[in-house]
Amino acid sequence: xxxxxxxxxxxxxxxxxxxxxxxxxxxxxxxxxxxxxxxxxxxxxxxxxxxxxxxxxxxxxxxxxxxxxxxxxxxxxxxxxxxxxxxxxxxxxxxxxxxxxxxxxxxxxxxxxxxxxxxxxxxxxxxxxxx
Amino acid sequence: xxxxxxxxxxxxxxxxxxxxxxxxxxxxxxxxxxxxxxxxxxxxxxxxxxxxxxxxxxxxxxxxxxxxxxxxxxxxxxxxxxxxxxxxxxxxxxxxxxxxxxxxxxxxxxxxxxxxxxxxxxxxxxxxxxxxxxxxxxxxxxxxxxxxxxxxxxxxxxxxxxxxxxxxxxxxxxxxxxxxxxxxxxxxxxxxxxxxxxxxxxxxxxxxxxxxxxxxxxxxxxxxxxxxxxxxxxxxxxxxxxxxxxxxxxxxxxxxxxxxxxxxxxxxxxxxxxxxxxxxxxxxxxxxxxxxxxxxxxxxxxxxxxxx
Numbered sequence: 001x002x003x004x005x006x007x008x009x010x011x012x013x014x015x016x017x018x019x020x021x022x023x024x025x026x027x028x029x030x031x032x033x034x035x036x037x038x039x040x041x042x043x044x045x046x047x048x049x050x051x052x053x054x055x056x057x058x059x060x061x062x063x064x065x066x067x068x069x070x071x072x073x074x075x076x077x078x079x080x081x082x083x084x085x086x087x088x089x090x091x092x093x094x095x096x097x098x099x100x101x102x103x104x105x106x107x108x109x110x111x112x113x114x115x116x117x118x119x120x121x122x123x124x125x126x127x128x129x130x131x
Numbered sequence: 132x133x134x135x136x137x138x139x140x141x142x143x144x145x146x147x148x149x150x151x152x153x154x155x156x157x158x159x160x161x162x163x164x165x166x167x168x169x170x171x172x173x174x175x176x177x178x179x180x181x182x183x184x185x186x187x188x189x190x191x192x193x194x195x196x197x198x199x200x201x202x203x204x205x206x207x208x209x210x211x212x213x214x215x216x217x218x219x220x221x222x223x224x225x226x227x228x229x230x231x232x233x234x235x236x237x238x239x240x241x242x243x244x245x246x247x248x249x250x251x252x253x254x255x256x257x258x259x260x261x262x263x264x265x266x267x268x269x270x271x272x273x274x275x276x277x278x279x280x281x282x283x284x285x286x287x288x289x290x291x292x293x294x295x296x297x298x299x300x301x302x303x304x305x306x307x308x309x310x311x312x313x314x315x316x317x318x319x320x321x322x323x324x325x326x327x328x329x330x331x332x333x334x335x336x337x338x339x340x341x342x343x344x345x346x347x348x349x350x351x352x353x354x355x356x357x358x359x360x361x362x363x364x365x366x367x368x369x370x371x372x373x374x375x376x377x378x379x380x381x382x383x384x385x386x387x388x389x390x391x392x393x394x395x396x397x398x399x400x401x402x403x404x405x406x407x408x409x410x411x412x413x414x415x416x417x418x419x420x421x422x423x424x425x426x427x428x429x430x431x432x433x434x435x436x437x438x439x
Binding site for chain 1: 157170173185252369384
């Protein structure tokens with residue numbers, strides 16, 4: 001197939017599908033509704049170091065985790081799903097909407113947290129102490 | 132004349148079908164409220180990975196094809212271009228695909244390029260297009276050499292490989308539960324391939340088939356979809372990014388970083404590249420066998436069920 005046909009087809013196809021998905025409301029991020037959901041999400045990723053407590057943020061897009069081995073981690077929304085990372089080596093900085101967590105991890109380099117000011121003030125030293 | 136043999140570039144011609152099929156599946160899911168999930172950024176990443184795969188093929192395809200054309204001069208036979216020969220080539224190439232795919236899951240060197248196909252937590256037709264950009268670098272295209280030496284023309288080998296890839300598109304769906312029993316026995320199906328994409332301990336490293344599931348049945352890697360445990364899609368440790376560049380290169384990055392760790396022996400450095408994903412010099416990570424063993428220690432009642 002000539003590139004002059006293939007290229008517009010690919011670009012148009014991708015754009016069309018993505019716009020349609022967004023208009024269908026499929027861009028919504030998963031809400032981590034409660035502590036139990038956060039604990040389950042962590043255990044789903046790190047089953048060999050179970051979560052023992054979780055603190056969810058007000059918009060439900062992230063939760064701080066304490067693990068059985070004494071580790072600290074974070075569970076966060078990845079689109080309609082979640083993933084999790086340990087916070088060892090994390091750097092944290094304030095942003096107008098909350099916090100930015102930088103991790104030494106090529107697969108999760110930055111986590112942007114939308115937090116209430118009071119919440120950000122409480123979370124920053126918890127994450128910052130770990131850095 | 133065989134030396135000027137040309138077949139259509141079937142994968143590129145299938146692009147309109149891919150787009151239409153995704154729209155049909157999405158419509159089905161929205162109307163029926165079952166049969167799968169879509170998420171915008173996940174699908175965008177998958178589609179961009181697919182576009183990048185096509186671009187990589189255009190840019191780097193000459194490496195493998197140049198080798199095949201060179202090798203063709205040394206082929207033992209010329210089997211011609213009859214349809215029976217094409218059919219035989221298709222079956223043997225699918226066997227080649229099985230072994231490529233099995234190696235891709237059992238050696239980190241090849242897993243580094245294949246991992247991105249498994250990096251979505253969704254399983255829909257867009258996931259099928261989440262293909263590698265770096266396949267050329269693994270050298271796995273060498274696995275087609277025996278076919279060419281046996282007398283299958285390079286253009287034919289590429290053609291049947293394209294048909295194989297197109298076949299595998301439709302099996303990336305949750306909208307189809309099971310096909311008729313005879314079909315499930317012989318062919319790779321959505322049910323069999325859902326198992327392959329599972330991150331559940333039960334489903335790890337199973338069902339490597341491309342078109343014919345008989346290879347898994349023959350070589351002992353077949354695991355049926357178990358009604359008692361829904362497939363959980365994605366990686367053992369899921370990605371925290373939708374960035375296609377990070378999706379494409381993350382395992383290469385991690386592998387070379389591991390190989391460059393200070394204080395390792397040459398054997399350990401090579402093992403970080405060639406051993407199965409999850410291998411580590413100090414045993415601090417878990418491979419498939421350890422993940423399955425841990426699951427059974429927590430759920431001993433699962434012993435003897437599919438995958439264990």
